[in-house]
Amino acid sequence: MRLIAENLSGERGGEAVFDGIGFVLADGEALVVTGPNGSGKSTLLRVIAGLLPHSHGRIAFEGDSEAFPTVASACHYLGHLNAMKSALTVQENLEFWRDFAGDGQLGVSDALEEVGLGGLGHLPFGYLSTGQKRRAAIAKLLISHRPVWLLDEPTSGLDKASDARFAALMQDHCAAGGIVVAATHLPLGLQGVKTLEMGRVYV
Numbered sequence: 591m592r593l594i595a596e597n598l599s600g601e602r603g604g605e606a607v608f609d610g611i612g613f614v615l616a617d618g619e620a621l622v623v624t625g626p627n628g629s630g631k632s633t634l635l636r637v638i639a640g641l642l643p644h645s646h647g648r649i650a651f652e653g654d655s656e657a658f659p660t661v662a663s664a665c666h667y668l669g670h671l672n673a674m675k676s677a678l679t680v681q682e683n684l685e686f687w688r689d690f691a692g693d694g695q696l697g698v699s700d701a702l703e704e705v706g707l708g709g710l711g712h713l714p715f716g717y718l719s720t721g722q723k724r725r726a727a728i729a730k731l732l733i734s735h736r737p738v739w740l741l742d743e744p745t746s747g748l749d750k751a752s753d754a755r756f757a758a759l760m761q762d763h764c765a766a767g768g769i770v771v772a773a774t775h776l777p778l779g780l781q782g783v784k785t786l787e788m789g790r791v792y793v
């Protein structure tokens with residue numbers, strides 16, 4: 591399995607944001623994307639996820655083409671926002687995402703246990719604290735199997751214990767052959783990662 595970006599360019603509002611980005615990630619590899627505010631980290635993740643078009647270059651997923659025929663179908667995208675409905679319970683939100691993205695190794699209750707929210711599935715998502723909301727959004731990664739995790743500031747709002755727990759989840763995902771691309775200003779506690787610094791010219 592490989593995630594490949596070649597000479598990738600992205601734009602917002604008709605203006606170029608980055609150009610000439612290239613990387614190859616194989617099974618078990620993680621790429622940490624850093625750079626100043628506005629340098630295009632979120633834009634890059636959205637381009638990889640297929641949520642924004644790329645102006646030049648190529649992004650490709652090589653792997654189980656039957657299960658994952660497109661790059662988008664191979665990716666979990668965890669954006670800045672949690673993409674959950676406030677009025678639905680945590681359980682209902684996660685069931686929606688499991689129906690949308692497919693089954694995973696964990697059921698909803700087990701995924702909530704993994705992120706330290708065991709027993710809170712009955713609460714409306716809107717009742718959760720900021721960090722709890724982020725943890726519920728992280729549970730989405732566990733209830734459906736997608737080999738590539740695209741993570742935008744994934745640990746924003748997490749306390750120290752949740753930070754460590756999430757680092758372990760990312761490590762487990764990579765150890766099982768998954769790929770992680772994470773845009774962040776914060777250390778993620780991952781060992782042996784590749785790095786990409788936005789805001790430079792890549793050729």
Ligand SMILES: Nc1ncnc2c1ncn2[C@@H]1O[C@H](COP(=O)(O)OP(=O)(O)OP(=O)(O)O)[C@@H](O)[C@H]1O
Binds near residue numbers: 603628633788
């Ligand atoms: N919808 C939009 N229309 C026009 N420009 C946009 C739009 N969204 C983002 N931009 C611009 O694109 C550039 C890159 O934004 P992006 O969110 O990718 O940066 P970032 O590196 O993730 O920043 P941060 O560290 O603040 O999260 C910024 O200059 C931003 O103002």
